[in-house]
Amino acid sequence: MMYSLKRCLSVLLIAILVSSCSRGMEPEQRQRAQQTPSEINIYSKDQSQSGTSGTIVKGTTPPLEGGAEKLGRPKELSDNRTLVNKYPKIMALHASGKTNQVALTFDDGPDRRFTPQVLDVLKKHGVKATFFLVGSRVTGHPDVTQRIHKEGHIIGNHTYWHPKIFAESIGRMKWEANETDKVIRDIVGYSPKLFRAPYGGLNESRVEGLGAMNFSVIGWSVDSMDWKQIDSAAVQKNVMSKIHPGAIILMHSGGHWTQDLSGMVEAVDELIPALKKKGLTFVTVSQLLGIPHNK
16 A cells, blocks of 8 residues: 555656656757657757758658648748749749649658558549658658659659748758758659748748759649648638639648648548539649659
8 A cells, every 4th residue: 555655656746747847848849748659769860050960760750840830831922922923933833824734732741641541542533743742751751752653643842851941041951952852862763843842931042042953942822721630621612712723732641740631631532523523634733834843
């Protein structure tokens, strides 16, 4: 009896100490502390002025450095329209001119939960899409990356650790893009021409820098809002209410380990036939914009 009481008191004391430490943590530390055991110690990361380096275990899905989409997205879409007007040869949010084509795009993969489900749905409907992949996750899931490529989809660059590049140095941005180019090339045989900034966060110097690196910077004109973890009906409503010929549709095939993107998967399965009934056809971003998919 006395032993049980002592043990209970010890457990209670530990809980109080852990809670106290957690309250004193910085937000990033607190996020790491709340991760599941399978996500802890996935990688080791050392930041420097020029970029980030780390070791990743295959079969794991490294966290997104900037956090979940809904926690980090800057309200800069209107600025992105201004950037497109200033840099029309580098950046695009949709296709210009008359076309009955639209492009499905998926960010933040690959992972083992939702990316394979998305691929199954696309295969079911015979649709090709564009996947903007995070380099660290490509390294963690080379087999899923190979599947995306082998099934005829196009791969774009979405940085290596998913930082807010608009808040980082130009050197860091270049490292992120180059390292992602390298790991994608090693697996599928080409370096992507297409680049999408995490959270859509850009400014003039970033667009100019990416253009100098021979990237086409891709935004979107239709946001499914799937990153809010909404159900299938809500995802479909968001897309159908904004859809237009030449649209680039933003979705996510991965995210934070706590995010539930099942509503997105269900929505894609129903949106494809619904949009086809409207006379729209599905193509990759490269096909939609008439640009190469590789450098």
